[in-house]
Every structure is written in C-alpha cells, then in structure tokens.
Amino acid sequence: MNDHVYKHIELTGTSADGIEAAVGNALAVAALSVRHMRWLEVIDTRAHIEGGRVDQWQVTVRIAFTVES
Amino acid sequence: MNDHVYKHIELTGTSADGIEAAVGNALAVAALSVRHMRWLEVIDTRAHIEGGRVDQWQVTVRIAFTVES
Amino acid sequence: MNDHVYKHIELTGTSADGIEAAVGNALAVAALSVRHMRWLEVIDTRAHIEGGRVDQWQVTVRIAFTVES
Amino acid sequence: MNDHVYKHIELTGTSADGIEAAVGNALAVAALSVRHMRWLEVIDTRAHIEGGRVDQWQVTVRIAFTVES
Amino acid sequence: MNDHVYKHIELTGTSADGIEAAVGNALAVAALSVRHMRWLEVIDTRAHIEGGRVDQWQVTVRIAFTVES
Amino acid sequence: MNDHVYKHIELTGTSADGIEAAVGNALAVAALSVRHMRWLEVIDTRAHIEGGRVDQWQVTVRIAFTVES
Amino acid sequence: MNDHVYKHIELTGTSADGIEAAVGNALAVAALSVRHMRWLEVIDTRAHIEGGRVDQWQVTVRIAFTVES
Amino acid sequence: MNDHVYKHIELTGTSADGIEAAVGNALAVAALSVRHMRWLEVIDTRAHIEGGRVDQWQVTVRIAFTVES
Amino acid sequence: MNDHVYKHIELTGTSADGIEAAVGNALAVAALSVRHMRWLEVIDTRAHIEGGRVDQWQVTVRIAFTVES
Amino acid sequence: MNDHVYKHIELTGTSADGIEAAVGNALAVAALSVRHMRWLEVIDTRAHIEGGRVDQWQVTVRIAFTVES
Amino acid sequence: MNDHVYKHIELTGTSADGIEAAVGNALAVAALSVRHMRWLEVIDTRAHIEGGRVDQWQVTVRIAFTVES
Amino acid sequence: MNDHVYKHIELTGTSADGIEAAVGNALAVAALSVRHMRWLEVIDTRAHIEGGRVDQWQVTVRIAFTVES
Numbered sequence: 001m002n003d004h005v006y007k008h009i010e011l012t013g014t015s016a017d018g019i020e021a022a023v024g025n026a027l028a029v030a031a032l033s034v035r036h037m038r039w040l041e042v043i044d045t046r047a048h049i050e051g052g053r054v055d056q057w058q059v060t061v062r063i064a065f066t067v068e069s
Numbered sequence: 070m071n072d073h074v075y076k077h078i079e080l081t082g083t084s085a086d087g088i089e090a091a092v093g094n095a096l097a098v099a100a101l102s103v104r105h106m107r108w109l110e111v112i113d114t115r116a117h118i119e120g121g122r123v124d125q126w127q128v129t130v131r132i133a134f135t136v137e138s
Numbered sequence: 139m140n141d142h143v144y145k146h147i148e149l150t151g152t153s154a155d156g157i158e159a160a161v162g163n164a165l166a167v168a169a170l171s172v173r174h175m176r177w178l179e180v181i182d183t184r185a186h187i188e189g190g191r192v193d194q195w196q197v198t199v200r201i202a203f204t205v206e207s
Numbered sequence: 208m209n210d211h212v213y214k215h216i217e218l219t220g221t222s223a224d225g226i227e228a229a230v231g232n233a234l235a236v237a238a239l240s241v242r243h244m245r246w247l248e249v250i251d252t253r254a255h256i257e258g259g260r261v262d263q264w265q266v267t268v269r270i271a272f273t274v275e276s
Numbered sequence: 277m278n279d280h281v282y283k284h285i286e287l288t289g290t291s292a293d294g295i296e297a298a299v300g301n302a303l304a305v306a307a308l309s310v311r312h313m314r315w316l317e318v319i320d321t322r323a324h325i326e327g328g329r330v331d332q333w334q335v336t337v338r339i340a341f342t343v344e345s
Numbered sequence: 346m347n348d349h350v351y352k353h354i355e356l357t358g359t360s361a362d363g364i365e366a367a368v369g370n371a372l373a374v375a376a377l378s379v380r381h382m383r384w385l386e387v388i389d390t391r392a393h394i395e396g397g398r399v400d401q402w403q404v405t406v407r408i409a410f411t412v413e414s
Numbered sequence: 415m416n417d418h419v420y421k422h423i424e425l426t427g428t429s430a431d432g433i434e435a436a437v438g439n440a441l442a443v444a445a446l447s448v449r450h451m452r453w454l455e456v457i458d459t460r461a462h463i464e465g466g467r468v469d470q471w472q473v474t475v476r477i478a479f480t481v482e483s
Numbered sequence: 484m485n486d487h488v489y490k491h492i493e494l495t496g497t498s499a500d501g502i503e504a505a506v507g508n509a510l511a512v513a514a515l516s517v518r519h520m521r522w523l524e525v526i527d528t529r530a531h532i533e534g535g536r537v538d539q540w541q542v543t544v545r546i547a548f549t550v551e552s
Numbered sequence: 553m554n555d556h557v558y559k560h561i562e563l564t565g566t567s568a569d570g571i572e573a574a575v576g577n578a579l580a581v582a583a584l585s586v587r588h589m590r591w592l593e594v595i596d597t598r599a600h601i602e603g604g605r606v607d608q609w610q611v612t613v614r615i616a617f618t619v620e621s
Numbered sequence: 622m623n624d625h626v627y628k629h630i631e632l633t634g635t636s637a638d639g640i641e642a643a644v645g646n647a648l649a650v651a652a653l654s655v656r657h658m659r660w661l662e663v664i665d666t667r668a669h670i671e672g673g674r675v676d677q678w679q680v681t682v683r684i685a686f687t688v689e690s
Numbered sequence: 691m692n693d694h695v696y697k698h699i700e701l702t703g704t705s706a707d708g709i710e711a712a713v714g715n716a717l718a719v720a721a722l723s724v725r726h727m728r729w730l731e732v733i734d735t736r737a738h739i740e741g742g743r744v745d746q747w748q749v750t751v752r753i754a755f756t757v758e759s
Numbered sequence: 760m761n762d763h764v765y766k767h768i769e770l771t772g773t774s775a776d777g778i779e780a781a782v783g784n785a786l787a788v789a790a791l792s793v794r795h796m797r798w799l800e801v802i803d804t805r806a807h808i809e810g811g812r813v814d815q816w817q818v819t820v821r822i823a824f825t826v827e828s
Contacts, residue, residue, distance in 0.1 A: 087158050088157065088158065113179070114179070114180040115177060115178065115179045115180070116161070116177065116178050116180075117176070117177050118165065118175040118176055118177055118178060118201070121165060121166070121168075121169035121175060122162065122165060123158070123161060123162065123165065123178070126158075
C-alpha cells in the first residue's frame, strides 16, 4: 500500500430529514473545498426541538481525506 | 442572551421503525409533562432482536428544556 | 428469571441504504451461525465516501445471545 | 413489543453492609415515589472511610422505569 | 453515618460573567424546587460566541441532594 | 516468560444472589467450552428490578484465556 | 431552521489571569482568520507551574463556526 | 469548611472472598503508612481464574486522604 | 532535550473563592514536599453546597514534577 | 462496494522485543484459525516487569476479518 | 511565558516500518504547510493486515503548532 | 495466591529513540526508589517536535509494585 497521509476535519451537518441526510449535507459543503475524502466517523448526534418535535438533526462527523504531498 | 437555566432529563424511546422514530416517541411522551424542550443528544442506541431481526429500536436521549423561574 | 448466560460478539455490517440497513445486514450474517440473539448495541458508526458522497455505511454492533448450557 | 418509553433517574444509595445493600437502599427510597421500575445500571462505586476501614458504601445507579402515557 | 439516599439532577446554568457565576445561576434556580442540595460536579463547560467573544458561559452540573424518606 | 497469546471473550452472567455469584455463573458456562481461562475484568454491572427490588444481577465480564498454538 | 453546516477547530489559549481569560485569548486569535464563530466547548484545562505557582493557564477549546456555502 | 487539601493514591487489593474484602485488604495495607483516609473510589474490578473459577478478586481503588499542612 | 522523567501526583484543592483559587491551594500544599513542579491538568471539578450556594470548590489536579535521578 | 460483514475478535499478543512484535505474535496465532483478516486496532498496551526492566510487552488488539456468507 | 495560542490538527500517518515511522510520515507531510509545530499526541493506532501480517501501520496524531498572530 | 496489595505510580519517561525506550527510561528512574515492580500500562503517548521532526518521545505509564506489609 502507498504510505498516504490523511487529514481529519470535523463538521456538523444539519437536516430536518434524519441522521443520514444531515451527514450528507455536511459532506456536500465539505466537497466544495476538500478533495479525496475517504471515510467519516459519526462522533455526536443531537437535534433541535421545536413544538415538542425534532425540527433539525445535528450530526457531527470526523472526515478523513488524502493529503496530496 | 437571557441567562436561562436548562434542566436535562434522560429517556429511552422505542420503535420498530428506526432510530429517528424511536427518538420521536420519546419526545411525544416527554411533551405530555414537560414544556419548552430545546435540544436533545443521543447517548445510546440499542435494539431488541427477535427471529434474527431487529424488532424494536431503543434509543436513549438526554433532553434539555428551559426552566421557568 | 432464569439465570441465563449471554455471550457477546462484535460485527460490522455495511450497506449503501443507511444505518438501520447496515445493522440488518450484520444480523443476517450472524443468524447463519448464531441462534437465540437477544439484543444489540451500536458502538461505532462510520461511512466510506466516494465522489464526495457516502457510498457505504459501516455500523459496528455488539450482539448478545443466550448460551445454551 | 409495545413501544414503551422509559425514563431514567440517578440515585446514590448507601450502606455499611456492601455494594448490593447500598443498591437495595437506593431502590427502597425510589420505590416510594416511582412505579414500574425495570432495570438499573451501576455507574459509580465509592466508599467513606473511618478509622482506616470502609464504614459506608456509596453506590450510584441509573434506574429505568416505564412512563405511563 | 446515616444511610442517606441522594438523588442527582442535571442542569445547565448560564452567565456572561464566568464559569463560577453560571454554576451559581443553576443552583439559584434549582433551589426554588429542591431542598438539601449537598454537592455538585461540573460535567460540561461550553460558551456561546457573539462578535468573536464569549457572551455567555454555559456550564452543566450534576447536583446531588438528600432524599427525605 | 513464554510468548503466550490470549483471546478475550465477553459474557454476561446473571444471578439473584449478587455480583460475585453472577460472575461465577458466567465462568461456569464458559468453562464448558473454553480451557485455560486466566483472568477476567468486570466491564458492566446491571440488574433487573421486580416489585421494587433487584431480582437478578447481570454482570458483563471480559475473560482472557491462553490460546494453544 | 436553515440547514447550516458548522466546522470545528481546536485551539489552546493561554493566560496568566485564569481560565476564562485563556479562552478569550484563543478566541481573539481565531477571530483574525475565522468569521461567524458560534459556540465553543472546553475540552482540556492545564497549567504551567513556575516557582510552585501557576504562571500560565492553558485551556483547549473546540470552536464551531458557520461554513458559508 | 476548612480549605483542606486531599492527596489521592491508587492501590489494588486482592482477596478470595469477594469485592468488598479485596477493598478492605487494600485499606488495611494503606493504613500502615497513611493517616486521615477519607473516601475511596473503585476504578477497576478484575479477578484471577484458576480451574474455571475465580480464586482471587483484584480491585483497584483510588483513596483520598487529608494532607496535614 | 534532556531525557527527564516526570512523576505525577494527584491532589484535590479546595477554596470558597473559585476554581483557580482551589488549584492554587493544592499547589501551595504540594510545594511543601515536592520540588520542580512543571505542569498540571485539571481532572475533576466539584463543589460542596450549603444553603443553596457553593461554599467550597473542590478541584482535582494531576501535577507533574521532574524526578531528580 | 460489496456489502461485506466483518467480525471482530480481541487478542493479547506478547513479546520481549517490543510493541510491534507483540502485535505480530497475536496475528500469527490468529492466522491459524481465521482467514481474511483485514485490519486491527491497538486497544491496550501493557508490559510485565522483571528486575526493574520490561521483560514482556503485552498488547491487546481488536482484529476485523471478513465473514464469508 | 508568552501568551501563545496553539492550533491543533489531526493527521493519520502510515508506514510499513512501525508506529514511530508512521508518525514521522505524518509530520513530514504536515511540515509542507505548517510551521512551528510543537508537540503531538498519539490518539489511535491501527494497522492494515495482508496475508496474516501487518503490512501498514496507521497512526493518528493530534499536532499542536503556534499560531502567529 | 497470596493476597498481595499493589500500589500504582504514574511516570512520564522520555527518549529520542522511540516509545519502548521512553518506557525503559521511566522504569530505570523508578527502580532507584521502588522495588518489586510487577507490571505497567501505557496511558498516554506524546512527543515533542523540533524542526518538523520528533525529537523526544514522552510516554506516560502507570506502574504497579507489590507493597511489603
């Protein structure tokens, strides 16, 4: 295997539609400035409540991407 | 910002339909006795298994609500 | 209650369809060799990224089953 | 399974007689105001020392009970 | 020592003035409904930022009080 | 010292009689299929509640045994 | 609520004057290059000792700011 | 209250008779060289296995005692 | 750099005046018997409550000092 | 990607030669009964001491392998 | 001491040669874009397995560097 | 087995040569004042960076030794 180096960044994505959608939104924003994203880890799952119901999921992920050296 | 004080309660909601639905059921019961719920944090995700399949998701959340002083 | 003893095994299930589906796939494979599974706990949620989007959820679960003595 | 919701409370029970007795005392007090307790988890075990010996075990438990909705 | 039982509650107090003041505000609100508070443990220290500066400390504490049986 | 390799398994033993008895029951079942057990670590202590009292201790242990190579 | 995405950065601020001042110094430096900071979490509190006294508090914070997409 | 300072030491006590007895043995040895012990916290519970049974409980405690200044 | 070895000790300092003052009191007592203290880490922040207010902060620190060999 | 399922096992490898060698010994024994090992995670590093020196490193790893379904 | 502010970044370095070499590779890549690196902390040690042997160590480090303000 | 009691001490050893060498240096200094050391656990691995390279590994270990009573 190549001796790649990966950098990790941490983002919180949000969505009314659920946990997977919130993660997807985080990735969509990260993809605007980062290339070669490889994997992510969910490290925190929260939600905002309005009127006794979840109106926004807030999921924090740690994303790893290959550093081009 | 106002110097609000928030109280936290911990509930386990259950549902056959998935993680988000289990959280929703926890909130629905909490809303019967608590007002001004603001946010929640998922702290444990478990499931009961029957016949080799998940038949009930069990999701524990910590819910924060404003204390009216 | 009977003084059952439970054994725990740890599996990572994967799926493009979401967290619950990845857990279901882990259980389907476990059911080929283990009987009497009772409950599970999600202990890690990761995903593989391809083209800036999640293409595979990877969910690690700890499964408990009754040991027949 | 019914989609029950469980609430969690946290208590510290104390006893000179040992860990199990301290937990039993916590439950006895909880039973005065809470019904339908289902399970508990030990989350901290401490003791007070007097004259170089334990004179009181202090065991903190998280108790789950069914919420009647 | 008496075999007291202690109950724990979790609150987030807030203040612009610092960590100790935020804890004090949490206690002031708790004292409106709880008697015989004995000790607390700081379990989370956060802050809200406005204009590049902290404008509100948010400190979560676990408070223990004697249950009168 | 010999360069032994140890494998770890995780079991939950149960008993009405207390924490040590629940661990003993886990070992008794493990001994039916595993030889050369060396040490264990308690990693979770729970209990089932019935009628306001503990009716079953549930103690999860990680057991290490020598692998014969 | 808007589906904002937040990025997290981690800084250690230092000050002879106390914990809150060390956090303030971290924010002041972060504000030179980051806009729209929203909240922070204290994740480590250390101090350097000189002559038997604290001469510098070292407080590590995780800061969240809105990503403009 | 007096502004006491407490020092913490960490010991592992052992006993064939159970968890509480192992803690008692740790205290008995500590009492030979330390005075004014006030409280302890159990931080690890292990056991040595011989012939498929526990033959020695090994309980690690953190003991706090008043420092005489 | 020299290959120094550092030893760690753990103390709880107390003060009515706040978190930093409690740490300062722990250091003042430690300095009576330990030289060459280099850094500390706050590992627990608690408080004693009297009359609904904090009357004593109790801060546990891990202090590192150079061992003279 | 294929929806593989991975199983995790936990082993402690030992060696006088260092941390990497202890991990290698754990893998060598695991390879006698497990095929398709993919990755491992170091979860605990300990050592046995004899005559004031390390005479055996003891490294616990969690190994993941593909389950053939 | 100067009131420096440090920023933390997280990288995974890889190497077939061992843990220290993997850390060295992470630093070599980080040094291409970051100056004034001061210290690092190892936060995760993993390895890729091929043919029953480690063929690549994967070590995640948190690196702190001085922010020039 | 004899009912030994073990005391734990925590040291940070340093070395330019790697993780195992830093642990060895910690033991060498500990051996000057402590006898009957039995085992150790690595609890933190850090390094100082100079010129973009590790110039000193800093490994913190918890060492257990038999207390002679």
